[in-house]
Amino acid sequence: MDWRRFRNNLTWQWLKHFIGIVIGASIVSVSINTLIIPNHIADGGLTGIAIILHYLFNWPVGWAVFLLNLPLFILGLRMVGRSFLIFSIVGVGMLSAMLSLTTHLPALTHDTLLAAIYGGVLSGIGMGIVFRSRGSLGGTDILAVLFARTTPFSVGQILLGIDAAIFIGVAIMFRPEMAMYAMLYMFIATRVVDLVQEGLSHSKSVMVITTHPQKIAEEIMAKLERGVTLFQATGAFSGEAKQVIYCVINRTELSQIKEIINKQDPQAFVAISEVPEVVGEGFSSWKGH
Structure with missing residues (x-):
């Protein structure tokens, strides 16, 4: 050191x-x-x-x-x-x-x-x-x-x-x-x-439960250039294995990601939440902290 x-x-x-x-x-x-x-x-x-x-x-x-x-x-x-x-x-x-x-x-x-x-x-x-x-x-x-x-x-x-x-x-x-x-x-x-x-630049976190996770993830990465994380999940009622998409975006990208999800899977379950602060690639850096 x-x-x-x-x-x-x-x-x-x-x-x-x-x-x-x-x-x-x-x-x-x-x-x-x-x-x-x-x-x-x-x-x-x-x-x-x-x-x-x-x-x-x-x-x-x-x-x-x-x-x-x-x-x-x-x-x-x-x-x-x-x-x-x-x-x-x-x-x-x-x-x-x-x-x-x-x-x-x-x-x-x-x-x-x-x-x-x-x-x-x-x-x-x-x-x-x-x-x-x-x-x-x-x-x-x-x-x-x-x-x-x-x-x-x-x-x-x-x-x-x-x-x-x-x-x-x-x-x-x-x-x-x-x-x-x-x-x-x-x-x-x-x-x-x-x-x-x-900070004032609040972002949105998007969680999607869908039967077409790969197609949605690929389109988000291609069109929005945002990182996407996939989680393995199991439906409590059906017992079926599912995949959950998690992504953080800017407010201006919200309408685009909705269009992508609706196009690939109109039946997808989508939850959108406020994220007061995001640190990492594509957002703010640790330098200001």
């Missing part, structure tokens, strides 16, 4: 992750300071608590985020992987620093609905970039893992409970509309995070 090349590749990977976390944290900071805080919208997790403390006592959000996350990092020393913890510390440090550096940026809008929508989009993009870079922006994830080990609840249930408690507190201390906008903001941000993580 070429250890120098291995070390250089490892260093480059860490550098790419670091740059991604810095960019993502900066985008989230801009979203919070130009859309969320000027329109008095809350957030979930520890960042939401930091924003509430800012509304109540005018505490700097950047410092509040850092101080709230500090005890969780101490708890997480033995609970999470070393690299994840390091990248999380980098993420929280950058988020805190950028929140302080961008605090004087002007508000992009004073329309609360627009701020919740576009704040969710912008924050979702930033968080998605951080997650793709193997990091996090801290928050209640570590706390949820700790409680999940000592309670019958899952991590997801605990995170949902924490966010629900924050939104209820916002509705009581301020006004219900504030919590409603916060939930809209978080819903949009969550969806955008998924888009950044999975």
Whole structure:
């Protein structure tokens, strides 16, 4: 093994992750300071608590985020992987620093609905970039893992409970509309995070049970230039041996593959499913991961 090349590749990977976390944290900071805080919208997790403390006592959000996350990092020393913890510390440090550096940026809008929508989009993009870079922006994830080990609840249930408690507190201390906008903001941000993580180029997987597998497979490979996999199967009711065709295609190729299947076997059983992300020949490569 070429250890120098291995070390250089490892260093480059860490550098790419670091740059991604810095960019993502900066985008989230801009979203919070130009859309969320000027329109008095809350957030979930520890960042939401930091924003509430800012509304109540005018505490700097950047410092509040850092101080709230500090005890969780101490708890997480033995609970999470070393690299994840390091990248999380980098993420929280950058988020805190950028929140302080961008605090004087002007508000992009004073329309609360627009701020919740576009704040969710912008924050979702930033968080998605951080997650793709193997990091996090801290928050209640570590706390949820700790409680999940000592309670019958899952991590997801605990995170949902924490966010629900924050939104209820916002509705009581301020006004219900504030919590409603916060939930809209978080819903949009969550969806955008998924888009950044999975990509926009959703593909389709096609599974075909047919009596003419070879003809269909050959035509798919010839006309669409897509790889095809054949599985051996047995009908549970008839006991007959069958072959199953499996193929992944782009959305634009869906009508073509339907025509091929219908032409060769109009009686074929066809199941088509969404595939959020495909890595391999003919699709995306591992380089972007």
